[in-house]
Amino acid sequence: MGVSTVTGRRSAARLAAAAMAGGVLAGAFVATPSAVPSAVAAVNDDSFLTRPLGEAACPEGMARSSTVQRHGYESSITEPRFNNGWSRVSSSAAPEGSYFARSTLTGSTSDPKDYMFLPYVKAAPGVHTRLAFATRGSMASTKATVSLNSVGIAVGGSSSWTGRNVDVTAATDDEGGWLSTWFEHRVTTGTATTWDLDNVQIFTCRAASTLRLHGVDRYATAAAVSQEFPAPTDTVYVARGDLYPDALSGAALAGKSSSPVLLVQPTGIPPVVADALTRLQPQHIVVLGGASAVSDSVLAQLRAWTSDVVRIGGADRFAVSAAVAAGYPAGLADVYVASGRNYPDALSGASLAATNDAPILLTDPTSLPDTIRQVLDRLDPAHITVLGGSGVVSDSVMTALAAYATGPTPRVTRISGANRYATSADVAAAFPSTVATTFLASGEDFPDALAGAALAGSWDVPLLLTQRYTLPSPVDSRLRAISDTKGYVLGDGGAVASIVRDKYGRTLPAP
Numbered sequence: 001m002g003v004s005t006v007t008g009r010r011s012a013a014r015l016a017a018a019a020m021a022g023g024v025l026a027g028a029f030v031a032t033p034s035a036v037p038s039a040v041a042a043v044n045d046d047s048f049l050t051r052p053l054g055e056a057a058c059p060e061g062m063a064r065s066s067t068v069q070r071h072g073y074e075s076s077i078t079e080p081r082f083n084n085g086w087s088r089v090s091s092s093a094a095p096e097g098s099y100f101a102r103s104t105l106t107g108s109t110s111d112p113k114d115y116m117f118l119p120y121v122k123a124a125p126g127v128h129t130r131l132a133f134a135t136r137g138s139m140a141s142t143k144a145t146v147s148l149n150s151v152g153i154a155v156g157g158s159s160s161w162t163g164r165n166v167d168v169t170a171a172t173d174d175e176g177g178w179l180s181t182w183f184e185h186r187v188t189t190g191t192a193t194t195w196d197l198d199n200v201q202i203f204t205c206r207a208a209s210t211l212r213l214h215g216v217d218r219y220a221t222a223a224a225v226s227q228e229f230p231a232p233t234d235t236v237y238v239a240r241g242d243l244y245p246d247a248l249s250g251a252a253l254a255g256k257s258s259s260p261v262l263l264v265q266p267t268g269i270p271p272v273v274a275d276a277l278t279r280l281q282p283q284h285i286v287v288l289g290g291a292s293a294v295s296d297s298v299l300a301q302l303r304a305w306t307s308d309v310v311r312i313g314g315a316d317r318f319a320v321s322a323a324v325a326a327g328y329p330a331g332l333a334d335v336y337v338a339s340g341r342n343y344p345d346a347l348s349g350a351s352l353a354a355t356n357d358a359p360i361l362l363t364d365p366t367s368l369p370d371t372i373r374q375v376l377d378r379l380d381p382a383h384i385t386v387l388g389g390s391g392v393v394s395d396s397v398m399t400a401l402a403a404y405a406t407g408p409t410p411r412v413t414r415i416s417g418a419n420r421y422a423t424s425a426d427v428a429a430a431f432p433s434t435v436a437t438t439f440l441a442s443g444e445d446f447p448d449a450l451a452g453a454a455l456a457g458s459w460d461v462p463l464l465l466t467q468r469y470t471l472p473s474p475v476d477s478r479l480r481a482i483s484d485t486k487g488y489v490l491g492d493g494g495a496v497a498s499i500v501r502d503k504y505g506r507t508l509p510a511p
Contacts, residue, residue: 085114208505255457256352354457
């Protein structure tokens with residue numbers, strides 16, 4: 001089935017809000033990322049240190065520019081002619097493949113050391129260069145060293161595989177960029193010791209056009225995202241931070257009106273959220289969900305910032321979705337429908353719906369709720385787009401939806417991929433191929449994407465989903481196909497690890 005494309009419809013109010021944020025009108029869409037987000041702070045989450053698999057990450061804010069050298073031990077020791085004592089060991093516990101290199105010293109002074117060279121390689125002098133490797137063993141740090149020209153690294157033992165990721169840029173100045181790497185294991189007299197190595201890599205890094213919006217938890221991350229909205233702002237949407245269904249439809253509505261989404265606890269407002277509200281100075285606050293999601297006591301607390309606090313609630317998540325859609329006029333060109341039992345497709349679709357000034361309605365996977373039928377009858381859309389595959393929204397629901405779409409055939413289409421990540425990539429494909437920025441958020445949990453979808457929707461740009469440690473292939477491919485110049489990572493390293501930010505940066509031009 002066909003996929004509808006973004007037409008860039010935008011109200012005068014949204015244009016005014018974008019102008020307040022410093023946006024530049026470019027063609028049919030507006031991109032409004034600020035030059036340096038105020039909520040960006042350093043994150044030290046190099047997951048390679050505790051999980052030394054695959055590629056090691058460049059420091060936060062950088063991306064790998066070249067792999068100078070990489071060695072496992074699947075076929076041989078790297079330089080057999082310049083090896084003393086190291087051998088290959090077959091093990092299912094190897095970090096990479098089925099083999100690693102091992103040095104074993106008996107503790108006898110007649111066997112004082114083992115050493116192993118890597119082949120000479122060349123890197124550009126002065127370019128940020130790193131050495132990373134997986135290591136474990138029983139040796140003391142005074143007995144195991146790695147030398148890279150003039151750079152020496154002491155390596156202590158550990159019972160499980162750990163990673164080292166070291167800046168060795170200074171070594172590139174020694175021999176005009178030629179790098180000689182040497183692993184040396186020295187005897188501990190009277191004690192047998194081992195040193196295991198795998199996944200050795202030398203690589204260079206460049207500055208990356210990525211920024212991370214994050215806080216210490218989901219509430220602080222949403223507050224950090226809200227700093228990208230101008231103050232004072234007209235409206236702020238508030239949703240429960242540990243219960244997502246009521247807020248799914250609200251993210252599209254917030255993006256449509258260039259309004260932030262803040263997260264609260266069921267019975268209280270976290271201090272970081274209170275600070276964000278003070279900065280935003282909203283005239284209106286809209287609470288998403290019933291009293292079981294966000295209590296009346298929270299509504300009373302919110303009136304400290306404005307007397308105009310209203311609730312959009314309903315008997316269940318479908319009724320809340322229908323109530324959110326009540327704010328849209330009849331005769332819409334587009335309506336989006338997603339599963340109300342799962343969140344990823346609605347979150348990646350929220351920025352697309354916001355860009356098209358369209359609502360997202362939630363449905364049961366196998367039947368169209370009566371409350372949704374009633375709102376569709378009123379909205380009278382020309383076209384309905386289902387977000388996600390038949391496993392999340394069945395074909396029978398698509399058939400039922402056809403009765404409510406009045407446009408030319410096909411009136412109901414589906415955007416879907418093999419999984420939530422591929423679906424988010426396909427949603428992003430419905431945007432123009434040139435946008436100023438993109439967003440990347442965890443597809444394994446919802447809060448960061450919820451707040452980020454409102455921001456992405458207000459800028460008319462896509463939000464894609466990722467795994468914590470891996471940038472899924474369809475997402476990577478889609479990001480490379482988009483001509484954006486800046487990327488926003490939502491959440492801390494516990495949501496999106498540094499290696500994923502690194503790989504995200506590789507899809508973007510250097511700043």
